[in-house]
Each structure stands twice: as C-alpha cells, then as structure tokens.
Amino acid sequence: MKVEKYEKIAKDFKPETHKIRNAMIAFVVGGLIGLLGEIIIEVLCHYTHISRSSAGTIMIVIMIFTASLSTALGFFDKLVTKCKCGLLIPITGFAHSMTSAALDYKKEGPIYGIGTNIFKLAGSVILYGIMAAWFFGMIRFLLGGRI
Amino acid sequence: MTFTYNDVYVKDTATIAGPYEKKGPLKKYFDKTFDDLYFEEDSWEKAEIKTVEESLKLLHKKVGMKRKEVDVILGGDLQNQIAATTYGAYNFSKSFLGLYGACSTSVEAMILGSVLIDSKKVKNAIVTVSSHNMVAEKQFRNPTEYGAPKPPSATFTATGSASLLLTNEKTEIRVESSTIGQITNLNQNDPNDMGKVMAPAAIDTIRRHLKDLNRKPDYYDLIVTGDLGIYGREILKEYILEEYDLDLSKNYNDCGVMLYDLKKQEECLAGGSGPVCSALVSFGYIYHEMKKKNLKKVLIVATGALFSPTMVHQKENIYSIANAISLEVV
Incomplete structure (x- = not known):
C-alpha cells in the first residue's frame, strides 16, 4: 500500500475538531472558575475578617472539595465533556485527576490500587510543578529578589 | 492466507x-x-x-x-x-x-x-x-x-x-472460507483515530481474500469491517476503489457504525470498537438475517488495532490486523 496516497485520501475524511470553539469554551469556563474563586475570597475576607492569603487557602480547599465530591457523585466527567479543559486546567482538574484515579483503582485495595495509582495523572503535574517552582525561584533569587 | x-x-x-x-x-x-x-x-x-x-x-x-x-x-x-x-x-x-x-x-x-x-x-x-x-x-x-x-x-x-x-453437524449457515490477515504498519500513531490506523489492514485483507478466491465484491450480499467507524469506513471505500478498483459502495458497511445510532448517541463519536463490537453485529444482526435468508453470503472482516500504550509512548507506530471469514446460507 502507498503511504502518501493513503494519507491524501484519509485527509479528505478527517473530521473537524473545533479547536477554536473548544478553546473559547475553556477560556470562558476557566475564567468563571477564577471569578468564583475571587468571590469566595472576598466573601471570606468580608465576613470572617481573616487575611487575604488565609482566605485564598480556604478557597482552594473549597474548590478541591467541591470538585472531588462531584467526581465521586459521578457528574464531573460529564461537565468536563461539555466545558472542555476549562474545568481541567484550574485546581478543580487537579483534584478531579486524583479522585477519578482513586475511584477507578479502589477495588485493588489501599496499597496496590489507590496508593499506586492516585498520582497516575497528577504525578506529572506535581513533578514538573515543583521543578518549575524551583527553577523560577532560583532565577528570582539570583536576580536579587526576596526569598 | x-x-x-x-x-x-x-x-x-x-x-x-x-x-x-x-x-x-x-x-x-x-x-x-x-x-x-x-x-x-x-x-x-x-x-x-x-x-x-x-x-x-x-x-x-x-x-x-x-x-x-x-x-x-x-x-x-x-x-x-x-x-x-x-x-x-x-x-x-x-x-x-x-x-x-x-x-x-x-x-x-x-x-x-x-x-x-x-x-x-x-x-x-x-x-x-x-x-x-x-x-x-x-x-x-x-x-x-x-x-x-x-x-x-x-x-x-x-x-x-x-x-x-x-x-460439524449440518445447519442452515456454513463457514465457507477465511483469510488470515497480516500485521500492517502504515506509519499510523494516533490512538484517537483507530479507524485510520486499521483501515489499511482491512483493505489488504479484503483485497487478498477476493483475489485468492477470484471473486468480485458483489459476490457478497454484505461485506462488513469490524470497527473502523464512520471516517475509517469512508477511507477504506475510497482507497480500495482508487488503488485496486474494487467498488464497495453498494454492499459494504462497518459494524462500529451499525451498532449505534451515531446521530443520537453523540458519546459514541465515530462509532463502536472493541472485540465485541463486530461480534454483537455479526452474531446478532448478521446471524439472524442469514437465518431469515435476507442475507445469503456475508464476509466479516474483523479489524484490530494491535495497540500497546507503552509502544506508542516509546514513539512507535500502532500496528493493525484484519481477519476475514465468509459465511453462507446452505
């Protein structure tokens, strides 16, 4: 069989993937999650009089909890299908990647199942997140910034 | 073979x-x-x-x-x-x-x-x-x-x-012939487009089956492939016509497309796959239609992507295979 001819014919039947539309949906949904985070922080600061950074931490905990709960209740994946990467890129996606892996492997037990597989998707984020933090932290340090 | x-x-x-x-x-x-x-x-x-x-x-x-x-x-x-x-x-x-x-x-x-x-x-x-x-x-x-x-x-x-x-006891439907496919590699490596990965294997097996038995596609009432999906099905029809002059426009379909109502069942995307996809269609629909004699000669070409995630992550291509079996009403 001829590779070039095959690729040429296959190209005619390749479906469109709507990349721009998906990116727009992700942009809007991701932005809304950010807005929601800001609202939570403002509300916490206003009503509990805690510092902004403490309110930020509590906001992240709320986001992670809500995302994990919706994964466990089985509708986060359906939202992802609709909202594309808008829900996967923020912290909600990070929590979801761990909870969904944990759910999948719970039958294999706490060690070989959940323990081994919970970071299946999140492992890369953690590893390269830490490396990037170290790298940019070093740059900031070398440029004389505060540690 | x-x-x-x-x-x-x-x-x-x-x-x-x-x-x-x-x-x-x-x-x-x-x-x-x-x-x-x-x-x-x-x-x-x-x-x-x-x-x-x-x-x-x-x-x-x-x-x-x-x-x-x-x-x-x-x-x-x-x-x-x-x-x-x-x-x-x-x-x-x-x-x-x-x-x-x-x-x-x-x-x-x-x-x-x-x-x-x-x-x-x-x-x-x-x-x-x-x-x-x-x-x-x-x-x-x-x-x-x-x-x-x-x-x-x-x-x-x-x-x-x-x-x-x-x-070996006589029934209404007999296994008439079969073609064992060869492992095919046409530089395909997208696990999200398995139809395109497997169509070359199906094309090769159908072509060799017809050539070995000296048949034309219209010998069969129906030729089905396993799970190429809507896009793979079209690629197959077009390529086999252009390259080998075999016209499958009248009596060919794909089990992955037949198994679902793809207009309503959007979650099924390009169509069904998996070992049971071709089997549900052929052991269910085709078998019953042959018993009713609505179909008399059918060629089932089950397609498989011999997909190993490990090999794909190691930048290797996805190989594929297709095996064909011909069933006839006695």
Whole structure:
C-alpha cells in the first residue's frame, strides 16, 4: 500500500475538531472558575475578617472539595465533556485527576490500587510543578529578589 | 492466507449487550441487555466477566448442551492477560485456547475453530469474545470518571459479550472460507483515530481474500469491517476503489457504525470498537438475517488495532490486523 496516497485520501475524511470553539469554551469556563474563586475570597475576607492569603487557602480547599465530591457523585466527567479543559486546567482538574484515579483503582485495595495509582495523572503535574517552582525561584533569587 | 472449508457450520449464537448498545438500532437482535454498566457486580472487570458467563450460559442453554460438553472454547478480550475470557469461561471449558487479536479476536477465534473442526480434530467449538467500555477506558486511556474531551474521530468501546457455536453437524449457515490477515504498519500513531490506523489492514485483507478466491465484491450480499467507524469506513471505500478498483459502495458497511445510532448517541463519536463490537453485529444482526435468508453470503472482516500504550509512548507506530471469514446460507 502507498503511504502518501493513503494519507491524501484519509485527509479528505478527517473530521473537524473545533479547536477554536473548544478553546473559547475553556477560556470562558476557566475564567468563571477564577471569578468564583475571587468571590469566595472576598466573601471570606468580608465576613470572617481573616487575611487575604488565609482566605485564598480556604478557597482552594473549597474548590478541591467541591470538585472531588462531584467526581465521586459521578457528574464531573460529564461537565468536563461539555466545558472542555476549562474545568481541567484550574485546581478543580487537579483534584478531579486524583479522585477519578482513586475511584477507578479502589477495588485493588489501599496499597496496590489507590496508593499506586492516585498520582497516575497528577504525578506529572506535581513533578514538573515543583521543578518549575524551583527553577523560577532560583532565577528570582539570583536576580536579587526576596526569598 | 485463504482457506475454504467443507463441513463447518454455525449452530447458534448468544449475545449480551450493555446500556449503550441497547439504545442502538440493533437492540432487537440481542438476546439479553443490561441497563447498568456494573451488570450487578462491584467492579468493571468483574462486570465484563459476568457478561462472558452470561453469554456462555445462554449459548449452552440454546443448543441444549451441558457445561464442559463442547470440545473447545476459543476466545479473548482486551483486559490484561485476557482475564475476562479466562475467568468467564472457567466453569464452561473442557479445553480452552485464549487468544488476543484486539478487536479482531472474534474472527481469529472463528478461523481457528473452523480449522480444528474441518481437520476433524474436534466436533464443535465455542467462540467467545467480550469487551467493556469502562475496562478499556481504564486500561488504555484515562480513569473512567476523568472524562477528558476526545476528538470526533475517536471510537467508543462496546460493552457486552457474544458467543457462537461452530459444529460439524449440518445447519442452515456454513463457514465457507477465511483469510488470515497480516500485521500492517502504515506509519499510523494516533490512538484517537483507530479507524485510520486499521483501515489499511482491512483493505489488504479484503483485497487478498477476493483475489485468492477470484471473486468480485458483489459476490457478497454484505461485506462488513469490524470497527473502523464512520471516517475509517469512508477511507477504506475510497482507497480500495482508487488503488485496486474494487467498488464497495453498494454492499459494504462497518459494524462500529451499525451498532449505534451515531446521530443520537453523540458519546459514541465515530462509532463502536472493541472485540465485541463486530461480534454483537455479526452474531446478532448478521446471524439472524442469514437465518431469515435476507442475507445469503456475508464476509466479516474483523479489524484490530494491535495497540500497546507503552509502544506508542516509546514513539512507535500502532500496528493493525484484519481477519476475514465468509459465511453462507446452505
């Protein structure tokens, strides 16, 4: 069989993937999650009089909890299908990647199942997140910034 | 490699399907369907094992045979170490051969069963295959609850199990010939476009089958491929016409497209896949239509992407295979 001819014919039947539309949906949904985070922080600061950074931490905990709960209740994946990467890129996606892996492997037990597989998707984020933090932290340090 | 057979017949079939297949247009051809993907079990893997047990139990009941009476069971699935077939067939097999041909396993097993019967080594053989959407997602892709967006060219693993009894006793449908495919590599490496990966294997096997037996495509009432999906199906039709001058525009379809109502069932994307996809269509729809004599000569070309995530991550291509078997009404 001829590779070039095959690729040429296959190209005619390749479906469109709507990349721009998906990116727009992700942009809007991701932005809304950010807005929601800001609202939570403002509300916490206003009503509990805690510092902004403490309110930020509590906001992240709320986001992670809500995302994990919706994964466990089985509708986060359906939202992802609709909202594309808008829900996967923020912290909600990070929590979801761990909870969904944990759910999948719970039958294999706490060690070989959940323990081994919970970071299946999140492992890369953690590893390269830490490396990037170290790298940019070093740059900031070398440029004389505060540690 | 193409052989013809003298005394190999199809005695009966049993098909068990899941909730997505139940919503499709072939619902009435399935013997039993389930509404829940767990099939009353507590894990996806056990759910798939249950479908295998159910289809084997039903097949034995239909043909009036006891467990372990059939000479040999041949089959496979997509789980690691073909666990679904092994565990599911445990209580039924006098002798067992576990096979892996990815989504082409059904025809691979039918060919081996037919050779064993035709050479008079055994009197009868059961072919059984299964797949489960969630098991395949977990094994080959992301966690089942992750729901990462997929492109429209991706296929959707069918859920269920299908079994068929081959025998040397004369029935209305006989196994006429078969072609064993070759491993094909056409520099394809996109696991989200398996139709494009497998179409070359199907093209090669169909072309060689027709050439070896000196037939034209219109010899058959229907030629079906396993799970190329809507886009793979069109690529196949176009390429085989342009390169080999074989016109499949009238009597060709793809089981992955036939299994679902792709306009309504958007989650199925380009169509069904998995070993049971071609088996549900051929042991369900095709078998029943042949019994009614609406179809008399059918060529089933089960296609398989011999996909190893490890090899793809190591930047290797995805290889594919297609095996063909011809069934005729006696």
